[in-house]
Amino acid sequence: MRTKQERVHTIGFSIASKLSVQLWVRLIGTFLLLNIFFLGTSAVVLVLSGERSAVEAVRLLAEEGPRIAEEPGLVGLGGVVIERVEEHGIGWSVPEPYSGFFPAETASARRNFVLNAEAGTPFYNLFDRLEYQFQLELDGIYYRIAVQFAPWIWALKIILLVLLVYQVFHAVQAIFTQARLIRTVLQPISDLAAQAQTLSKEKGPLSVQEMEALAGTLDEINAARLDTRIDLDTTQDELKSVASAINSLLERINQSYRLQARFVSDASHELRTPIAAIQGYVNLLDRWGKNDPEALQESIDAIKEEAANMQELVEQLLFLARGDNQTLQLELEHFDLGALAQTIYNETQMIDSDHKFVVEAGEVWVSADQGLIKQAVRILVDNAIKYTPAGGEIRLRVLRSDKDVHFVVQDSGIGIPAQDIPHIFERFYRADDSRARATGGTGLGLSIAKWIAERHGGHLEVLSREDIGTRFTLVLPATAYFNSSPALGTKNSSAL
Numbered sequence: 001m002r003t004k005q006e007r008v009h010t011i012g013f014s015i016a017s018k019l020s021v022q023l024w025v026r027l028i029g030t031f032l033l034l035n036i037f038f039l040g041t042s043a044v045v046l047v048l049s050g051e052r053s054a055v056e057a058v059r060l061l062a063e064e065g066p067r068i069a070e071e072p073g074l075v076g077l078g079g080v081v082i083e084r085v086e087e088h089g090i091g092w093s094v095p096e097p098y099s100g101f102f103p104a105e106t107a108s109a110r111r112n113f114v115l116n117a118e119a120g121t122p123f124y125n126l127f128d129r130l131e132y133q134f135q136l137e138l139d140g141i142y143y144r145i146a147v148q149f150a151p152w153i154w155a156l157k158i159i160l161l162v163l164l165v166y167q168v169f170h171a172v173q174a175i176f177t178q179a180r181l182i183r184t185v186l187q188p189i190s191d192l193a194a195q196a197q198t199l200s201k202e203k204g205p206l207s208v209q210e211m212e213a214l215a216g217t218l219d220e221i222n223a224a225r226l227d228t229r230i231d232l233d234t235t236q237d238e239l240k241s242v243a244s245a246i247n248s249l250l251e252r253i254n255q256s257y258r259l260q261a262r263f264v265s266d267a268s269h270e271l272r273t274p275i276a277a278i279q280g281y282v283n284l285l286d287r288w289g290k291n292d293p294e295a296l297q298e299s300i301d302a303i304k305e306e307a308a309n310m311q312e313l314v315e316q317l318l319f320l321a322r323g324d325n326q327t328l329q330l331e332l333e334h335f336d337l338g339a340l341a342q343t344i345y346n347e348t349q350m351i352d353s354d355h356k357f358v359v360e361a362g363e364v365w366v367s368a369d370q371g372l373i374k375q376a377v378r379i380l381v382d383n384a385i386k387y388t389p390a391g392g393e394i395r396l397r398v399l400r401s402d403k404d405v406h407f408v409v410q411d412s413g414i415g416i417p418a419q420d421i422p423h424i425f426e427r428f429y430r431a432d433d434s435r436a437r438a439t440g441g442t443g444l445g446l447s448i449a450k451w452i453a454e455r456h457g458g459h460l461e462v463l464s465r466e467d468i469g470t471r472f473t474l475v476l477p478a479t480a481y482f483n484s485s486p487a488l489g490t491k492n493s494s495a496l
Contacts, residue, residue: 017179019182020175020178020179020182023174023178023182024171024174024175024178027170027171027174028171031167031171034163034167035160035163035164035167038159038160038163039160042156045152046132046149046152047132049147049149049152050132050147050149051102051103051106053079053080053147054080054105054106054109054132054134054145054147055103055105055106056080057080057082057145058105058106058136058138058145059105061082061138061143062138066084066141068082079147079148079149079150079151080145080146080147080148081145081146081148082143082144082145082146083143083144083146084141084142084143084144085135085142085143085144086142087142088110088135088137088142089110089112089135089144090110090112091110091111091112091133091135092110092111092112093108093109093110093111094107094108094111106134106136108136108137109134109135109136109145110134110135110136111132111133111134112132112133112135113130113131113132113133114130114131114133114146115127115129115130115131116129116130116131127149127153128150128153128154129148129150130148130149130150130153131146131147131148131149132146132147132149133145133146133147134146134147271310271313274306274307274309274310274313275306275310277302277303277306278302278303278306278307281298281299281302281303282299282303284299285299313444316444316445316448317444319448320427320444320447320448320451328455330368330369330372330455330456331369331370331371332367332368332369333367333368333369333370334365334366334367334479335365335366335368335370336363336364336365337361337364337365337366337373337398337405337407337476338361338362338363338364338398339361339363340370340373340374340377341359341361341377341396341397341398341407342359342361343374344374344377344378344381344396345357345359345396348381348385348394352385354390354391355385355388355390355391355392355393355394356391356392356393356394357393357394357395357396358393358394358395358396359395359396359397360395360396360397360398361396361397361398362398364398364399364400364405364478365479366405366476366477366478366479367477367479368456368476369452369456372452372455372456373407373452373456373474373476375448375449375452376448376449376452376453376474377407377409377474379445379446379448379449380409380449380472380474381394381396381409382445383445383446383470383472384409384410384411384413384470384472387411387413387414387415387470388411388412388413388414388469389413389414392411392412392413393411393412394409394410394411394412395408395409395410395411396408396409397410400478401478402478403477403478404458404475404476404477404478405475405476405477405478406473406474406475406476407473407474407476408471408472408473408474409471409472409473409474410469410470410471410472411469411470411471412468412469413469413470414466414467415464415465415466415467415468415469415470416462416464416466416470417466421462421464424446424462425446425447425450425460426447427443427444427447428443428444429443446460449474453474453475453476456476456477457476457477458474458475458476458477459475460472460473460474460475461473461475
């Protein structure tokens, strides 16, 4: 669950929140424009009403004479006051080019808006005594006609108040309704981000600018620039999960690309060595070895050995290629792993008389591909033979627990340096090139054994000490088909 600070951060910086704020600001702007239009329209209506009242007042003056100016108010013209003045006062006159748009009775009058508000009047009542004043000359007498807008102002204030109340209510409601609407509209993008979480193992709607920035970054990525990454600091919150997933995907692609390039380079190097040796001996035979039986036999033996090495390497490469492409199918069967250990023990004794072999295995059943399991164990045994001096002991043990079966291959050889153990399952990795040249091998055996173990739902464990020995353990899921075998921890046959 997110903390309060994280929730505030999301509200402040998410795409949905930004869109909601932008739409809310636009709504407020629309309301302001509407209010300005209402006030402007009201002002025009007041001016037109004042002009009409002033024209009617001038006509009454023309008909009734100056005595009307002595009345407190004109009958039939509510809110109009006529006073005699000595001369024109302040005000503005209609410019000559535009005087034709005004009535002839008031075209020459000076006009002015006057607020007769007293000091301390509240702003709400400030315009209650607004007057539209006309100052004009009629038959040599100066008059001031004041049109009072109090009834109009009161009605307009009521309408404006109702309008403002509605706008405030609608603005508050929009905060919530727009957020829901935006989330609904952006739901497909949110679903896309949710799908991206399965790639990046992280949680996380996108703006057009962010999508364009993301597309621009991706467009720049090619095989030569797989180390390019999307900047997460400048990415919107909802986009961070997508960008992080893409970065994670790019990282895995880049790592796979580097491993593939290294694999091709190492494979080329491994193939180049026997090919160079074969070419060397062929050239030797071509020059003068045909007539030298000893050189001829040496060349034939060397060529046969290098060809065998090439065949082994190619077969291992093909095995790994089929494994990587998921085209290598397992042929599962129930078999006794203890019996397999005994078979490997018997076969190994026949081909290697320089080491002492010991087997400790009871009846332990597993469900696996027997051929592949035997291949993995043979790889471990061959490694033990290569790196154990003559006279050393190699021990084969089959152990079981409630959930796992352990096939242990332990030797008393030279051991593996601690800094090399994390890398021994990498393809073509060999801890010591000088030892590799002396013992043979391609550096692919442990990679194959690891693949076989993982393909069966198991794994390989290694424990090694230099000049003491190495113990490899092939761990496989156990089945219900077992009777008796040594349980884990019942015997301590390792000095490691």
